Amino acid sequence: MDKAVIEQEVREIADSWKGKEGNLIMVLHQIQNRYGYVPREVSLVLSEILDVPLARIYEVITFYHFFRLTPPGKHTISVCMGTACYLKGGAEILGELEHLLCVKPGETTKDGQFHLEVVRCLGCCGLAPVVKIGEKVYGGVKKKDVGDIITQYSEDSEAKTAA
Amino acid sequence: MAKTVFVKDTAITGKDRTRDFYGFFLGGLREKGLENDVQLVRVADIGVYGQGMVVRVLPEDFLYVNVQDSDIPAVITESVIGGKPIKDKLFTQASKQARIVLRNCGVIDPESIEDYIARDGYQALAKVLGEYTPEKTAQEIKASGLRGRGGAGFPTGMKWEITRKAPGDQKYMICNGDEGDPGAYMDRSVLEGDPHSVVEGMIIGGYAIGASKGYFYIRAEYPLAIARIEKAIEQCRKHGILGEGILGSSFNFDLEIRLGAGAFVCGEETALIASIEGKRGYPSPRPPFPSIKGLWGKPTCINNVETLANIPVIILKGGSWFAGIGTEGSKGTKVFAVTGKVKNSGLVEVPMGTTIEDIVYGICGGALSGKSVKAIQTGGPSGGVIPKEYFQTKVDYESLQKMGSIMGSGGMIVMDEDDCMADIAKFYLGFCVDESCGKCAPCRIGGTQMLRLLKKVTDGEGTRKDLDQLEQISFAMQKASLCGLGQTAPNPVLSTLHYYRSEYEAHVDKKKCPACKCEKLIRFLIMSEKCVKCGMCFKACPVGAISGNRESGYLIDQTKCVRCGQCFEVCKPRAISRS
Structure with missing residues (x-):
């Protein structure tokens, strides 16, 4: 710069x-x-x-957790680990994301597409377990849905690069 | 106010599931030529369950349940046009809820100051500026018996009086909107749903303590709340409700927003002040209390969002009216965020003194289907659990404290038989260790060591001595930590140890987790008598720990098994046991 x-x-x-x-x-x-x-x-x-x-x-x-010293990925995936989300399987969702993206919380995928992070309560506990990608909130996420949700974003980016 | 009609046309059960009820209603309105005068809103949830199609007519607030298509013309002519209720269709909710804090949430447009004013908004401010001295204002709040809703429960009126009497020419009012307790979101709902009531509470507080400046400290994670408060402040400035000479009086007051940056400890008063000052959120020893020496060394009054939302109503209806609600030591209502393994999760506002049973079963419908409730947890990482046997306990500051928990900010997490208490304690403690600022040793080191011991227990490597040691460290942390975070961090451990010691003992003695939650202690076994040799588990196992074939059946190799539970989930005949 x-x-x-x-x-x-x-x-x-x-x-x-x-x-x-x-x-x-x-x-x-x-x-x-x-x-x-x-x-x-x-x-x-x-x-x-x-x-x-x-x-x-x-x-x-x-x-402060909020400030970052490294550039975020194109899409930031925040997995809620508030109490309600934890009880309803937040850890499983996180594990699946780690597995699919091959990163640990706080890391960005090699291609810079996804940044995975854990947050403490997004304040929508009624929807637990919750994952937020960018500004979009996904509620009631099941382990088997995780792959589909991620694919939407990677396809979206591929389409754009192709265009 | 224009007519608004809410319709809920999705029913989960019963013969009339989703159908185009909304369409029929809109058609009915069109017939009368009302489609442009009546706002018809389709809502997903109206707070009434298992009653078919629900219609709510505002502003009269008629609530009709089990409405049939054939009822629509009558509802439109009688209630929407005529403004009269249809008596036999009217639903009287046998509700134990009482809405004071949430009085406007979901009823008014939060971005419209006119809507707020139409519901007696800023009348309380006009009343104190016109009729009350600052002393009298604080007196009125004192008489109401209102106590801080942020958790500690300090009497609000007294806080105002101390700050007012503290020497100093400049004083500050702060609204604590740093709602960091995981599982609690009542402050967010109020800030987003009724921002003006909090602003009004702030201005009245400023008048009572003699402040000319106030700050909103709101979590950066709540962008909508921030936007709504920003808008509310702007509208107030335009209407002469903020700034110089408010509502024609000689009182000057202005508000500013400061954002949190993701630090739980900043909900603690002194840490919050440090954060507003632009520093890292380190707490400092008290005394001196912020009421004497707070923001930039000046007397400062910090109130929670929910506390402030109570203020305008108390001023309008009088302190004695408010003191008539609730129990002897705890007045008014409390908003709880009931979440977890419960049928209807959401915000619930009840008078103090309502029993836990009424909240969990009466209002929220009890456990999720097929399970039974084991306990609730209140007060978040600073609170404790209350087992089902004690659900007759009333929710107020004293009773909850007696049970080894606290009121806290109002999170109420429902847990069922699948939840392991040692695991829950580990979860909360892990949170506090993450969020400990590291300034004082008891919290920094004590927390880490306790977490290590708890991990040992849940991994099946703990001993009885570890349980005693957990208790010892807990007491040391409670006594010696600098701020509320460290002092209360051991509470979830102590209360689970108190009520569920046998569960901990099963972990250390038998190396078993009674709730089958702690991964390292679970064993998956194939029961050959139930097994149909379909091979689904063999295919599902991600680590190849299952061997065998469709003739001889299958076996799980315990040394390879990572206890992911996938075989358990795919097994149709339930031939895999988890213990």
Whole structure:
């Protein structure tokens, strides 16, 4: 990424929070919305703009589960492991996904298509067990459905590349 | 308010399953030329079960069940046009629910301030600004007996009074919307379904404590809740309900949203404050309490979403009205998120003092078919289990505490005979270990060691000594941890050990899991007398642990078996036993 471009973008984000105390987390949220993760180059620029030591920025990024230091896959698969989902077989669904995608939670598939992660409760326990892919929520997922759900996404991407 | 009609035209059982009831109703409206004046909404769930087609007419709120196609014209002429109920069709729900917090959820358009105002919205704010002093406002809440709904149950009115009396020119109001307890989603529902009631509660709180600024701290995982609160704040600013000189008074107050970033510990007051300040969410020792020294060192009052949603109603109807609901020590209602192995999972709002039995069986319909309920768990990772034998227990702060659990934020997880208590304890403890911030040693080290012991137990390698050690570490953590997370993290272990010690003992003595849940302790065996030698299990086994052929039958090699249970699932004649 070009440093000048980053600087301009980060400055825009930071300016909207200028003068507000405790803005670091909110700025990081916007940066992650923009880039999908918090790249190191961006943190370096941010540190200059906000006049906050890089260590402080990393302290915050690494403490909160929400912030990422590596780029996410094209599709993020979040498997809910809240209590209700756990009781209704969330672990089985996760195992099946690990098996199908050959990754562990927190990892991205080699082709960069899928990022698998475990979340603690998506707040729709009535639908347990729940898997979220991108913004779409799948409720009442059964082990045998997992393959079909994943295929929709990989086909979708193949079709696009072909086109 | 315009007429709205909800129809539920899917019935799971009974002779009239799905048919185009909605279409018939729409046709009926067309005949009368009403299709543009009446909003007809098809809903999937209306909270009434096993009663065929259900129709609800709003704003009058007539609820009709078992409606036949032939009833439609009558419903339209009498109720939709005439505004009168058809007495003999009316469904009176023998419900033990009472809606105070959820009064507007699902009734109003959450993005419309007009809808909220039409339901007495911001009347309470006008009342306190016009008639009450800040002292009187706090007094009224104190008289109501309202206690914090976030879990600890501290009296809200008292919190307001302490913050108001604390010296300082700048004070802050914070709404704690960091609902991290897995299995609880009542705050989310209120923020999404009735955002203005929380905003109104915040403004009234700000007035009572003398704050000019308030913050909403909401989980980043709840994007819709954030969007709705943002919109509500914007609408309020436009209507002169936020900003300078609110509703023509001399009171100034404004709100801002701050997002959480996926840290459970940030639900703890002092950690939440650190997070709003833009730091990592480390808790700090109390005292000083946030009411004295909170956000940026200023007196700060932190209230939970559900607590705040109660405030406008209390102000309008009076503290004594609210104090008339519930039990002696716990007033008002509580919203529970009933989930897990239960027929009708969902949000339930009941007066304090309702028995667990009424909630689990009366309102939620009991266990899933074919199973029986074993226990419930309340309070999430900080709470405990309550076995079925104690379902006469009333839900209020004191009774639940006496049972070794807590009210918590209101998650209620129903478990059935297939759930292993040691496994559940391991699940909750694993959550707390993941979420421990690592600042204090008792929580950081104690949690990890307890998890190691529990893993030993569920793997069948534990001893009786391990169980004693679990208890010892639990007590140390309860006494010595810095914040609520560590102090309460051992609760699920202690309460399961208390009520289900025999289950733990089966794990360590007999190396057996009575609920057949702990993978390492399960054995799958083919019962030759029932086996029809179809070979399905042979095909299903992913690791080739089943050998044999269609003549001689099949055998499972226990050393190869990974206990995935696939053979068990595919076996039609149920010839595979799990023990």
